[in-house]
Amino acid sequence: MQPELQTMAEQRTELSSLGEFGLIDKLSEGLELVNESSQLGIGDDAAVISADDDNFGLLSSDMLLEGVHFDLSYVPLQHLGYKSIAVNVSDIAAMNGKPEQITVSLGLSNRFSIEAVEAIYKGMKAAAKDYQVDIVGGDTTTSHSGLVISISVYGKVAKEKVAYRKGAKEKDILCATGDLGAAFLGLQVLEREKQTFLANPNMQPQLDKYKYIVQRQLKPAARMDIIHELNEKDVVPTSMIDISDGLASECMHISRNSGLNVAIYEDKLPIDKQTYDTAVEFNLDPITAVLNGGEDYELLFTIKQEDHAKLDTHPDIHFIGYMHKEQVGNVLITKNGNQVPLKAQGWDHLGQK
Amino acid sequence: MQPELQTMAEQRTELSSLGEFGLIDKLSEGLELVNESSQLGIGDDAAVISADDDNFGLLSSDMLLEGVHFDLSYVPLQHLGYKSIAVNVSDIAAMNGKPEQITVSLGLSNRFSIEAVEAIYKGMKAAAKDYQVDIVGGDTTTSHSGLVISISVYGKVAKEKVAYRKGAKEKDILCATGDLGAAFLGLQVLEREKQTFLANPNMQPQLDKYKYIVQRQLKPAARMDIIHELNEKDVVPTSMIDISDGLASECMHISRNSGLNVAIYEDKLPIDKQTYDTAVEFNLDPITAVLNGGEDYELLFTIKQEDHAKLDTHPDIHFIGYMHKEQVGNVLITKNGNQVPLKAQGWDHLGQK
Structure with a gap:
């Protein structure tokens, strides 16, 4: 036998020591793009690929795992199907593109009946319809x-309209859509209700x-309307x-x-x-x-x-700040005019475990 | 709470009652393609998408799960990485196309060290180099x-060269590359050695x-050379x-x-x-x-x-048969000239569990 996992233990560095972004950086080392059609590889919301004279193609992938990204004790399967499509569409939106095709891979245990799988797929089809994307x-x-x-x-974007993380210029205005923090607090409510239910099933x-924040957690929308x-x-x-990981974390990406x-x-x-109100109720700083x-x-x-x-x-578009090159770094300007360093404590799907 | 899995139990049809292909058929029901760029959806080795004036784009996805598609007690991580790329490249080859970009999603438990993940990635990078495809x-x-x-x-194919499953004509010659059954028997050997090892770790x-058949199982090649x-x-x-599922099963797809x-x-x-020889040793019909x-x-x-x-x-190209429309159906012509019905007992990743 070839006990790879054991021999590897001779030199064993824990994944959590790097975190998700550190691991991605490490794995991306030495990755060269050999095809002319590969315009942009790892490092943005989607890869950019040559398409026709006027457009780039966009390619992005996301994986959702039970127990990590969702808890089936309170996530309805139909909403889960919807959300899984929406979060992928959101990656194409973030490049200023339009999604056109989607592939769906499902790993199913025998806990799932055909009816359960159909419920997931019903949500996926509803999202595919809303975002005008084809499951192919x-x-x-x-x-x-x-x-x-x-x-x-897979999506498309007009070549002159593609938006990268890297393109911000000094004095550009920073904009955020909708409202923020809702999905996170929706999750806190669902987790609390789950604990209550487990303690007393009656x-x-x-x-x-x-209702609003729970909906934001269970069935988020990709902002194709804004695009x-x-x-x-x-x-x-x-x-x-x-x-997807929190405003501060995304600000850091655009900054870097x-x-x-x-x-x-x-x-x-x-x-x-x-x-x-819910943040206050949970003793969290809004x-x-x-x-x-x-x-x-x-x-x-x-x-x-x-x-x-x-x-x-x-x-639904809010002007929340601006780009600068002052030595002070990334900052939050408080209500009373103080500048405090902006710290990202976003979701790290490797580090938090 | 919303006990979707339980309520679903009111009408519960087991996944195994449909099998993998039956489930895919069921889920594909009512899927309409709304984008002009979607040339072909579910039902072939890859989806076909409009690209430029001369080429189609090709998009395909595959998922490999521990315990279902591989057993880490005998699969070296580097080979697993290689294989995971090769099987996807093979889907593009099957459309007569050339792969150009790949996305890799990994779900990792804390059992894995950074060194282990690097081993997987090393295999992936080797395959990416062999097949001239970019991890993006x-x-x-x-x-x-x-x-x-x-x-x-994601890959490309010249429009006039795309090969679908549906294009065979009467009297066309059926060709198979390489040799067949090797990966299956390599798996039997690995499984036997695992049992021996578990019984006596010394x-x-x-x-x-x-060596040859084990290699065919652990590190298969996509036949881009043939393309x-x-x-x-x-x-x-x-x-x-x-x-991928067995010659008989693939013959059925082309037939249907x-x-x-x-x-x-x-x-x-x-x-x-x-x-x-190994089939004979295992008392299996070659x-x-x-x-x-x-x-x-x-x-x-x-x-x-x-x-x-x-x-x-x-x-390395073998002329193994031909297409016909005789009433006898899909047949194997035995060495002594008898025609016996061809039955597919290919790998069904849902039905077999």
């Missing part, structure tokens, strides 16, 4: 452990007053990323990739009243939830100052 | 259970005389599929998709001496291993009769 392939297999959902999405969950509106208003973001610093205003951060709560799948992007007027009246 | 993205996450590898591949595995040669000789297969029947000659089936053993990742394709001369002297 995939793989279905037995899993001996939990449910595995792996999705890849207790019915109290979710009515948390279409930016296109209509002829605004091309100078940089963009989707907010663009070689500039970010300043964001505490009093400009968009937060829904239900998110705010601003921390906004900065570090993951899974909102809103968009963070920068625009040139001259484009500000075109978006000024948009109800 | 993916996802890395914690898994609470086994190792999960999900890969998607026993060293006896693999020398099985390049067909291209050089200006032969466009009228239909094609890769042999092309609306014709297959006849294959027992004495034309390519089998390596080591495969044959022809059954060739017909139903999976994971060889050779190619099965049809050509027009007039192209026969162009491939006649190729040492």
Whole structure:
């Protein structure tokens, strides 16, 4: 036998010592792109591939694992199917692109009946319809452990409109869509109700007053509406990323990739009243939830100052800060005008375990 | 709580009642393609997508799960990485295409050290180099259970050269590459040695005389060499599929998709001496291993009769049968001239559990 896992133990460095982004950096070392058609590899929301004279192709993949990304004791299967498509569409949106094809790979244990799989697929089909994307392939297999959902999405973007993380310029305005922290607090509510239910199965969950934030956790939307509106208003973001790991973490990505610093205003951060109230109820700082709560799948992007007027009246685009190269680094400007360093404590799917 | 899995139990149909292909058929019901760029959805080795004026894009995904597709007690991590890329490349080869980009999603438990993940990646990089394909993205996450590898591949094919499963015509010649049944018998050897080792850990595995077939199981090759040669000789297969589930099963796909029947000659089936001898040693019928053993990742394709001369002297392309529409159906013509119905007992990753 070839006990690879054991021999490896001679030199054993724990995954958690690197974290998710550190591991990706390490694995990406020495990866060269040999095909002319590979315009951009690892390091943005999607890879960029030559398509036709006018467009680039975009390719991205995401994997959702039971017990890590979702808990089937409170996640309805149909919503899970919907969400798995939406989070992939969001990666294409973050490149200012339009998703067109999706492949779906499912690992299923015999715990799942055909009816259960159909429920997942019903959600996927609903999302495919909402985002006008075609499910064109995939793989279905037995899993001996939990449910595995792996999705890849292919999309297109006009060459002159592709938005990378790296394109922000000094004095560009930083914009965030929707509101933030809601999905994170929705998760806290669902986890609390689960514990209550486990302690006393006769207790019915109290979710009515948390309807909005629970919905944001269970069935997030990809902001393709924003992409279409930016296109209509002829605004091309100078940089963009989707907010999956938390606002602070995404700010860091734009900062690092663009070689500039970010300043964001505490009093400009968009937060829904239900998110705010629930944070207070849970003894959490609402601003921390906004900065570090993951899974909102809103968009963070920068625009040139001259484009500000075109978006000024948009109800769902918030001007939260700007790009600079002051030595102070990435900062949060508090309500009373203090600058405090911006720290990312985003979701790390390797480090947290 | 929303006990979806329990409520579903009210009407519970077991996955095994449908099998993998039945489930895929069921889930594909009502899937409409809304984007003009979606040339072909589910049902072939890869989806076909509009690319530029001369080429189609090809998109395919495969998922490998620990305990289902591989056993880490005898699969070296580096070979596993190599194989996971090769099997995806094989799907693009089966469309007569060339792979260009790959995304890799990994689900890792804390059982894995960084060194172990690097071993997987080393194999992936070696395969990427061999097949001239770029690793451009993916996802890395914690898994609470086994190792999960999900890969998607994007490739290109000249529009007039794309090979579907459906294109075979009456009297076309059926061709198979390489030899068959080897990977299946390699697996039998590895499983036997594992049992021996578990019974007596002091026993060293006896693999020398099985080197070829074990290699075929652990590190299969995608036949991109054949694709390049067909291209050089200006032969466009009228239909094609890769042999992942077993020759008989793949014959059925070409038959069903092309609306014709297959006849294959027992004495034309390519089998390596080591495969044959090992089948006999295991009291297995060598022809059954060739017909139903999976994971060889050779190619099965049809050509027009007039192209026969162009491939006649190729040492690794075997003319194993032909397409017909006789009422007798899909048949194996035995050495003594009898026609027996061809039955597929290929690997069904849902039904077999």
